[in-house]
Amino acid sequence: MERDDLIVNDSYALNAHHSEEEGVAIRKKIYLVTVILSVITAIEVGMGVMFKRSEAFTWTAIKWTFIVLTLFKAGYIVMSFMHLGDERKNLRNAVIIPYFVFILYLIFIAITEGLAHYGMDQMFH
Amino acid sequence: MEMHIQDPLTVPISEDGGHVVLTELGDHPHEAHLHSLRINKYIEDETELEGDAMMTLWNARSENFSFGAPIPGLGADWGGINHSEYATQQGYSNFFFFITGFHGFHVFSGVIINLVVFLMVLNRVMERRKHYEMVEKVGLYWHFVDLVWVFVFTFFYLI
Numbered sequence: 001m002e003r004d005d006l007i008v009n010d011s012y013a014l015n016a017h018h019s020e021e022e023g024v025a026i027r028k029k030i031y032l033v034t035v036i037l038s039v040i041t042a043i044e045v046g047m048g049v050m051f052k053r054s055e056a057f058t059w060t061a062i063k064w065t066f067i068v069l070t071l072f073k074a075g076y077i078v079m080s081f082m083h084l085g086d087e088r089k090n091l092r093n094a095v096i097i098p099y100f101v102f103i104l105y106l107i108f109i110a111i112t113e114g115l116a117h118y119g120m121d122q123m124f125h
Numbered sequence: 126m127e128m129h130i131q132d133p134l135t136v137p138i139s140e141d142g143g144h145v146v147l148t149e150l151g152d153h154p155h156e157a158h159l160h161s162l163r164i165n166k167y168i169e170d171e172t173e174l175e176g177d178a179m180m181t182l183w184n185a186r187s188e189n190f191s192f193g194a195p196i197p198g199l200g201a202d203w204g205g206i207n208h209s210e211y212a213t214q215q216g217y218s219n220f221f222f223f224i225t226g227f228h229g230f231h232v233f234s235g236v237i238i239n240l241v242v243f244l245m246v247l248n249r250v251m252e253r254r255k256h257y258e259m260v261e262k263v264g265l266y267w268h269f270v271d272l273v274w275v276f277v278f279t280f281f282y283l284i
Contacts, residue, residue, distance in 0.1 A: 070279040081268040
């Protein structure tokens with residue numbers, strides 16, 4: 001089927017030509033994001049190798065570092081690879097804010113129920 | 126259910142006498158008995174268990190499949206999550222293989238779809254359609270799988 005909506009006005013159509021400089025800038029951005037994500041992953045793996053799991057606060061701090069770095073990486077993937085960053089601000093917020101609220105809810109429910117299970121287990125022994 | 130610990134280094138796993146030897150008790154030995162959630166961290170190499178002890182361990186684990194029904198040969202205990210420490214461990218491996226299994230399936234199909242779209246581009250299908258939207262859609266799917274992996278990696282492998 002002929003999709004003239006895509007052919008006329010879309011940047012993915014064949015007649016959407018980028019200039020040479022624009023092409024250079026786009027490729028440069030792809031490499032930059034790849035390097036950023038690789039460096040973050042390398043840091044995470046390095047920390048995982050260096051530090052031992054324990055009940056101590058150090059490990060808790062490291063866990064939260066992992067979580068923050070992961071959210072940072074996820075943000076980069078969504079904004080850059082999935083092109084959400086190219087959208088208007090309102091659409092971007094409409095996608096991201098519900099997710100953010102839902103993730104907070106998920107974390108709350110996971111911690112609450114996890115502790116409840118833990119407490120039950122202690123109670124019945 | 127009350128647990129009777131005769132020896133601080135052993136924990137009975139069922140009423141007919143099986144014991145599992147603990148190798149590490151941490152800073153507060155008495156807590157090892159209470160915090161049975163953590164017990165699977167401290168179990169000695171299971172291949173060391175033989176005969177009755179091994180069968181007891183096997184039964185204690187199998188019990189979790191019974192969803193509350195008593196299992197013949199295990200006494201009057203109700204099945205399901207009661208005194209068995211392996212409930213948690215079982216739940217964890219179910220969860221782990223559920224998540225990684227589905228992710229593996231997504232990766233597999235993603236590779237196939239990427240390959241298909243690559244062959245389509247090579248065959249100039251997009252030129253005939255006059256737009257590259259399918260490449261963009263497949264890219265979006267692949268980055269969704271990537272996004273899932275970022276979280277699976279952190280929460281199952283790093284933490």
